Amino acid sequence: MKKPIHIIFLGPPGCGKGTQAQKLINEFGFVQLSTGDMLRAAINSGSKIGKHAKSAIDKGNLVSDDIVIGIVRDRIFNAECAGGYMLDGFPRTLAQADKLDQILSEHHQKIDVVIRLCVPDDLVLRRIAGRRFHLASGRSYNIEFNPPLIEGKDDITGEQLVQREDDNEEIVQSRLNTYHEQTEPLVRFYEEKGILTAIDGTRDPEEIYSKIKQTLNQVPA
Numbered sequence: 490m491k492k493p494i495h496i497i498f499l500g501p502p503g504c505g506k507g508t509q510a511q512k513l514i515n516e517f518g519f520v521q522l523s524t525g526d527m528l529r530a531a532i533n534s535g536s537k538i539g540k541h542a543k544s545a546i547d548k549g550n551l552v553s554d555d556i557v558i559g560i561v562r563d564r565i566f567n568a569e570c571a572g573g574y575m576l577d578g579f580p581r582t583l584a585q586a587d588k589l590d591q592i593l594s595e596h597h598q599k600i601d602v603v604i605r606l607c608v609p610d611d612l613v614l615r616r617i618a619g620r621r622f623h624l625a626s627g628r629s630y631n632i633e634f635n636p637p638l639i640e641g642k643d644d645i646t647g648e649q650l651v652q653r654e655d656d657n658e659e660i661v662q663s664r665l666n667t668y669h670e671q672t673e674p675l676v677r678f679y680e681e682k683g684i685l686t687a688i689d690g691t692r693d694p695e696e697i698y699s700k701i702k703q704t705l706n707q708v709p710a
């Protein structure tokens with residue numbers, strides 16, 4: 490496989506991006522760059538841009554595109570990303586995608602491939618709204634797809650499982666609406682560049698991973 494390789498993962502919340510990214514990390518050592526993780530790291534570092542992000546969050550404001558793009562710029566040109574990276578949750582809008590192209594072009598880089606995991610809204614809702622967690626250990630279940638042995642109880646300890654506040658159907662539907670409005674236009678944007686591959690995200694995870702690897706192996710050197 491060509492290295493370094495620069496990947497964007499597209500797909501709604503709950504489509505399985507995190508599962509597939511972890512497989513690529515384990516096999517190829519790519520760095521996963523998710524917007525949330527990058528924001529937290531920047532804030533914890535105490536950097537200038539991290540302080541700007543913290544100020545916005547503390548005031549209850551959305552973190553501006555300029556701040557998010559600055560944080561992404563700091564990370565993608567870091568030495569840790571020299572072997573390849575996967576962007577997850579960025580870009581979210583056409584404006585961010587245009588800016589990313591500009592930044593990469595200035596460093597003689599480009600996005601090599603965009604992987605779109607396609608999952609219908611009803612399945613996303615069932616996946617996310619059905620999640621239950623054992624907070625002490627981090628073990629997760631799904632009441633439909635991976636239920637505990639005893640309803641509502643952790644298999645190991647027998648302690649109560651909980652549903653995260655933002656996993657309820659109303660919040661998940663709101664997140665899906667935002668995705669369709671803001672992020673789905675990126676599908677056409679990257680299709681026109683000829684670098685987007687759509688994969689059925691309802692398939693078995695190993696089958697999905699096989700298709701992702703096949704796609705990456707076809708990226709021109």
